[in-house]
Amino acid sequence: MIKAVHQFGAGERIELKIDSDPANLRQVRTSIEEFARGAGLSQEASDEVGLVINEALANVIRHGYGGATDRPIEVTAAAETDGVRFTIRDWGKPFDPALVAKRKTGELKPGGLGLVCIKKLMDEASFSRLPDGMQLTMVKRLAPNR
Numbered sequence: 789m790i791k792a793v794h795q796f797g798a799g800e801r802i803e804l805k806i807d808s809d810p811a812n813l814r815q816v817r818t819s820i821e822e823f824a825r826g827a828g829l830s831q832e833a834s835d836e837v838g839l840v841i842n843e844a845l846a847n848v849i850r851h852g853y854g855g856a857t858d859r860p861i862e863v864t865a866a867a868e869t870d871g872v873r874f875t876i877r878d879w880g881k882p883f884d885p886a887l888v889a890k891r892k893t894g895e896l897k898p899g900g901l902g903l904v905c906i907k908k909l910m911d912e913a914s915f916s917r918l919p920d921g922m923q924l925t926m927v928k929r930l931a932p933n934r
Contacts, residue, residue, distance in 0.1 A: 801866040809857040827867035843902035852880025871929035879921035
């Protein structure tokens, strides 16, 4: 289930409320990429954001919710003067990203790319432990020549 709320105007934003079913990831990724392009990000930057959101949501489903397909996740994108701010809120098992084992260069095994993508493709990223879950906040800046 996906519920979308889109607010237009100076503080343009989109809020997606989904169940933790992997079947929802494609629609969320498409919606976020379209929003990012509409907010001024390039096609390449929007595609990168879509990949990061997809990987982060997959991690929430796999690790935070242990594969459960009926738990809530909220994804928000908000246009700002110099970029777009993305937030993923879940009510799953909290974790400390600093304790996640780093991947070895050239290691070929499934999984483990979510944090790598976040660090490499986003301009800012922070994880917040909440009393009842986690929140990931990320920013992708507009290209300077815009």
